[in-house]
Structures are given as structure tokens and as C-alpha cells.
Amino acid sequence: MQNALEIAGLRKVYKGGFEALKGIDLTVKQGDFFALLGPNGAGKSTTIGIITSLVNKTGGKVSVFGYDIDEKLEIAKSFIGLVPQEFNFNQFESLITILVNQAGYYGVERKLAHQRAEKYLKQLDLWDKRDNSARMLSGGMKRRLMIARALMHEPKVLILDEPTAGVDIELRRSMWEFLRKLNEQGITIILTTHYLEEAEMLCRNIAIIDNGIIVKNTDMKSLLATLDVETFILDLALGGPKASLSGFCTRQIDDHTLEVDVKKLQSINEVFTQLTEQGVSVQSMRNKSNRLEELFVHLTGGNASGSSVSDSKTSSSAQGGN
Amino acid sequence: MSASVNRIALKSILYKEVHRFMRIWVQTLVPPAITISLYFVIFGELIGARIGQMGGFDYMSFIVPGLIMMSVITNSYSNVASSFFSAKWQRNVEEMLVAPVPNWVIVAGYVGGGMTRGILVGLIVTLISLLFVDIQIHNIWVIIATVCLTSAVFALGGLINAIFAGSFDDISIIPTFVLTPLTYLGGVFYSISLLPEFWQGVSQLNPIVYMINAFRYGFLGISDVSLTVAFGVIGIFIVSLFTIAMTLITKGIGLRT
Numbered sequence: 049m050q051n052a053l054e055i056a057g058l059r060k061v062y063k064g065g066f067e068a069l070k071g072i073d074l075t076v077k078q079g080d081f082f083a084l085l086g087p088n089g090a091g092k093s094t095t096i097g098i099i100t101s102l103v104n105k106t107g108g109k110v111s112v113f114g115y116d117i118d119e120k121l122e123i124a125k126s127f128i129g130l131v132p133q134e135f136n137f138n139q140f141e142s143l144i145t146i147l148v149n150q151a152g153y154y155g156v157e158r159k160l161a162h163q164r165a166e167k168y169l170k171q172l173d174l175w176d177k178r179d180n181s182a183r184m185l186s187g188g189m190k191r192r193l194m195i196a197r198a199l200m201h202e203p204k205v206l207i208l209d210e211p212t213a214g215v216d217i218e219l220r221r222s223m224w225e226f227l228r229k230l231n232e233q234g235i236t237i238i239l240t241t242h243y244l245e246e247a248e249m250l251c252r253n254i255a256i257i258d259n260g261i262i263v264k265n266t267d268m269k270s271l272l273a274t275l276d277v278e279t280f281i282l283d284l285a286l287g288g289p290k291a292s293l294s295g296f297c298t299r300q301i302d303d304h305t306l307e308v309d310v311k312k313l314q315s316i317n318e319v320f321t322q323l324t325e326q327g328v329s330v331q332s333m334r335n336k337s338n339r340l341e342e343l344f345v346h347l348t349g350g351n352a353s354g355s356s357v358s359d360s361k362t363s364s365s366a367q368g369g370n
Numbered sequence: 371m372s373a374s375v376n377r378i379a380l381k382s383i384l385y386k387e388v389h390r391f392m393r394i395w396v397q398t399l400v401p402p403a404i405t406i407s408l409y410f411v412i413f414g415e416l417i418g419a420r421i422g423q424m425g426g427f428d429y430m431s432f433i434v435p436g437l438i439m440m441s442v443i444t445n446s447y448s449n450v451a452s453s454f455f456s457a458k459w460q461r462n463v464e465e466m467l468v469a470p471v472p473n474w475v476i477v478a479g480y481v482g483g484g485m486t487r488g489i490l491v492g493l494i495v496t497l498i499s500l501l502f503v504d505i506q507i508h509n510i511w512v513i514i515a516t517v518c519l520t521s522a523v524f525a526l527g528g529l530i531n532a533i534f535a536g537s538f539d540d541i542s543i544i545p546t547f548v549l550t551p552l553t554y555l556g557g558v559f560y561s562i563s564l565l566p567e568f569w570q571g572v573s574q575l576n577p578i579v580y581m582i583n584a585f586r587y588g589f590l591g592i593s594d595v596s597l598t599v600a601f602g603v604i605g606i607f608i609v610s611l612f613t614i615a616m617t618l619i620t621k622g623i624g625l626r627t
Contacts, residue, residue: 152382155375
């Protein structure tokens with residue numbers, strides 16, 4: 049199968065000497081749902097900027113569906129739909145105008161552009177707002193508007209830079225569903241996100257970038273399989289007997305909360321078997337942290353502090369774990 | 371990309387640009403009409419009546435072409451300067467940069483938008499001038515060619531200004547400190563033949579002199595400069611400014627990091 053994106057030896061040195069990318073190699077297959085993860089300042093947005101020609105590269109090669117951006121930039125661009133991290137539409141234009149004009153830049157006739165605008169605005173629950181000025185939209189609506197805009201020329205690869213940042217949980221889930229459907233229709237999706245749970249749920253392949261270097265590039269299953277230990281938090285019934293698990297490393301957090309480390313070769317069933325034998329009732333259970341998050345912190349040497357990790361924890365706990 | 375894709379992209383940019391200044395017509399079309407009406411009343415009716423003839427014509431008839439051209443210059447420049455800078459500032463210029471739009475289409479689209487506003491304002495001012503004076507036309511083709519080419523020159527100038535501008539203040543510096551003095555000293559209100567010889571020479575370094583005189587020739591059949599030289603100067607400016615604008619956008623100056 050053809051590669052949607054091929055990056056070889058990509059370098060970017062900004063004015064002032066900061067080296068944002070130190071020669072990265074990356075391949076994304078056609079039809080893939082690909083996650084590009086990394087801490088703040090790791091080089092994710094720079095990479096996306098170079099692919100979409102918003103950032104000038106210092107060195108290396110980028111090809112989109114076999115078209116080198118140095119030689120066939122306009123053809124390469126025609127395959128890409130971009131949903132940037134920051135709102136970058138004219139705040140004073142109506143939604144329909146923004147979408148129809150954007151389609152025009154890709155050579156889509158106005159009549160067809162109006163039909164597509166209707167289709168995507170309806171799919172993204174924005175049709176009622178079509179004549180509103182974009183500045184009147186909520187943050188979540190603006191994010192959906194940018195997704196609709198990126199789809200107007202029916203791209204073969206959709207690149208989303210933090211598409212669900214600042215979006216509430218319900219809306220985030222509906223956006224995930226929308227993106228899944230697009231991927232099922234054959235659109236290659238490349239996603240950067242701070243919500244690691246999002247990457248784990250949606251993406252088949254993943255690259256982790258740190259300090260301008262790809263530190264891991266593999267499929268999601270293989271990556272998660274390398275996780276040796278998962279930590280679970282058990283909420284125990286109040287007033288029950290004290291729990292004691294042999295063969296497991298445990299920490300009693302308080303009278304009714306127990307943390308249990310379960311190694312790769314151990315079974316979670318064994319935990320429940322032992323607790324049942326002791327008459328301990330488990331009311332609920334959740335992961336201490338997202339599995340991908342544990343790997344991410346490990347692979348980036350703890351650089352993933354701040355919003356990425358804390359956001360993921362918030363997300364994970366708010367949804368009652370996975 | 372194919373010619374049809376480029377044609378649709380160009381139409382889209384033009385549509386966006388025209389739609390923008392039409393949407394805010396109170397800010398874009400009304401002020402020049404009011405300003406020029408005041409010029410007609412004050413310089414034409416009140417003061418002009420005391421001046422007598424200029425270049426063989428009554429003063430009002432003499433200044434009308436210059437006043438029309440002054441509004442064309444100002445509006446074609448400011449339209450592109452403010453529109454392109456706003457697109458940079460709001461980052462919606464990225465909508466075009468990520469699309470397969472050739473740089474010449476971006477330049478042509480914005481310049482076309484600026485020309486449209488400049489010419490539309492010129493038409494409005496011409497209609498207003500009919501309230502004050504009977505306009506005569508010596509050569510309509512010279513009028514059309516001069517107004518189109520001059521608006522293209524200043525639309526290109528506005529684009530280059532916007533590319534370099536880092537703040538909204540930066541797009542008002544050139545109009546205030548360069549365009550306005552050059553326009554006022556470009557023979558709108560007087561024939562440069564009235565100036566001492568030294569200042570006539572200095573005036574010939576002012577490109578607006580050539581544009582206003584070519585335009586005035588179209589109406590009155592008189593000009594302080596040769597028509598061939600005037601169109602030559604305008605042509606050189608268009609080619610030079612277009613080349614500069616293309617180079618800046620291709621290099622991504624002020625647009626790409």
C-alpha cells in the first residue's frame with residue numbers, strides 16, 4: 049500500500065539557533081490512524097508546519113502520497129487537510145463563507161462547495177449557525193468549524209493538531225466518532241494530542257517525539273505490550289475485612305482504597321479470587337493512570353510533565369477510567 | 371495545478387476581497403465620497419472660483435481628474451494593506467498558504483481586490499463630481515488604462531506594506547508619511563509647469579505626477595509630461611512591485627517561520 053506520508057532526515061533550525069527537529073524519519077501508511085505524541089516543544093507542530101508548508105524546513109525530505117514538497121508542492125498540498133491548533137479563520141466571516149472560500153482555494157466550484165459545506169456543517173452540528181459570524185461560536189464549535197473547513201476539498205490525509213483541546217468530554221467523544229468514520233472511509237488521519245487516552249483509543253500507529261528526535265515509532269498494540277506493570281486502584285466496601293494479596297505489590301491508600309500493581313504475566317482475576325476468598329467486596333476499579341501515559345513518561349524521560357500528563361489524568365478520572 | 375483550479379482559486383480570493391469591503395461599505399466607500407465632496411466644495415467652488423483658469427481650463431475642471439485619481443490611489447493601497455495584514459494578524463492567510471494556490475494567484479487576487487475598490491471609489495467620486503462640473507472626456511481608453519494600471523501599482527504597494535507590517539500602526543505609516551505628501555505634491559491641485567524649474571525637476575521624481583497627468587490627459591487632453599513616459603513609469607513600477615511581492619511571498623517573509 050502507498051505511503052500517505054514519508055519524512056526522511058527532517059531538520060528545522062529556527063532563527064536564533066534553536067534546533068526544533070534533529071533529522072527525523074517517519075512513515076505513515078495510507079489509511080492509517082496515526083498519533084504523533086510528544087511533550088510541549090518536542091517538535092510536533094513544527095513537523096506539521098513543514099508538511100503543510102507553513103514552516104520552512106532546514107533540511108530533509110517530505111513526500112505526500114509520493115509527491116515531494118520541494119518539487120510538487122501544490123500537488124502534495126492538494127492531498128492534505130489541516131486542522132491547526134489555533135483558530136485561524138476570519139472571525140468576522142460567516143461559517144458558510146469561510147467554508148466555500150476555502151474550497152475555492154482548492155479549485156472546488158462554488159455550487160459544489162455549497163453542497164459540501166451543507167453536508168459537513170450538518171454532520172458537525174453547525175448547520176443552524178451557518179450564517180452566523182464565526183466569532184459568535186463557542187470554542188467547541190470553532191474546533192468543529194476547522195474540521196469542516198479541512199474537509200471541504202475532500203483530502204486524502206487529514207492532519208489534526210490538538211483537535212480536542214478545550215473541548216468538553218461529550219463533544220470530544222462525538223468528535224472521536226466522527227474521526228473514526230472518516231478513517232473508515234479511507235482518509236488517513238494524523239493526530240497530535242495532549243489527551244493520551246485519545247491516542248490510545250483512536251490510533252493504530254504511534255510516534256513519540258522528544259527534543260526533536262523520534263524516540264519511538266511503532267504500532268499501538270506493540271507499544272502497549274511493552275508495558276510491564278499496570279497499577280489499578282480498587283475502591284473497597286466500607287467496614288469490610290482488611291485485604292491482603294499474596295504475589296502482588298499493594299499499597300493501602302486509606303481504609304477503603306487499595307492500589308495493586310499487576311505485572312504483565314499476572315492475571316487480574318487472581319486479585320479478585322483472593323479478595324473474594326477474604327470476603328472483601330470491590331465496589332469499583334480503575335487504572336491509576338492511562339497505560340500510554342506511563343509509557344510516554346518513560347520514553348520522554350519524564351519531560352512529559354505539565355499539561356499533557358495532568359490533562360490525561362483529568363480526562364481519565366473524569367470518565368471513570370478505561 | 372490546472373488552469374481551472376487556479377481560475378477558481380483566483381475567483382475565490384477576489385470574491386473574498388470584494389465581499390470584505392462591500393460588507394463594511396460604511397468604512398470603505400462612504401468616507402472617500404464625503405472627503406472628495408468637501409474638496410469639491412472648498413477647493414473647487416469656494417477657493418477655485420477665485421483662482422481662475424489652470425492649464426486653459428477652469429480650476430474645478432482641472433482638479434477633478436486629480437481628485438478622482440487621489441481617491442483611487444488611497445483606496446487601492448489601503449484596501450490591500452489592511453485586508454492582507456488582517457489576514458496575517460488573524461492567521462487566516464494560512465488558509466491560502468496550506469492550499470495549492472500558486473503565489474502569483476494570491477498576489478493577483480489581493481491586487482484585484484484592491485483595484486476593484488480603488489476603481490469603484492473612483493466611479494463614486496466621478497459621479498459626485500458631476501454635481502459640481504460637466505466632465506469632458508478627451509480619450510476614454512487613456513482614462514481606463516491609467517486608472518487600472520495606477521490602482522494596480524498602489525494595490526501592489528499596499529500588499530508589500532502588509533507583508534512587512536508587524537502591527538496595525540505599520541500599515542498607516544506609509545500612507546501618512548509617503549503617499550499623502552507624494553499625492554498632494556503630484557499635481558492634483560496645480561500644474562507642475564507653475565513651479566520653479568528646480569522643483570519641476572524634483573517633481574519628475576514623483577511617480578504620482580505621471581499617473582495624475584496621464585489621467586488628466588484622458589479627460590482634458592493636457593498633460594505636464596509625455597504620455598509615453600507616463601505609461602513607461604507606471605509599467606516599470608508594476609513590474610518592479612510585482613517582482614518584489616512575489617519574492618517576498620515565495621520566501622515567506624512575514625508569513626512562514
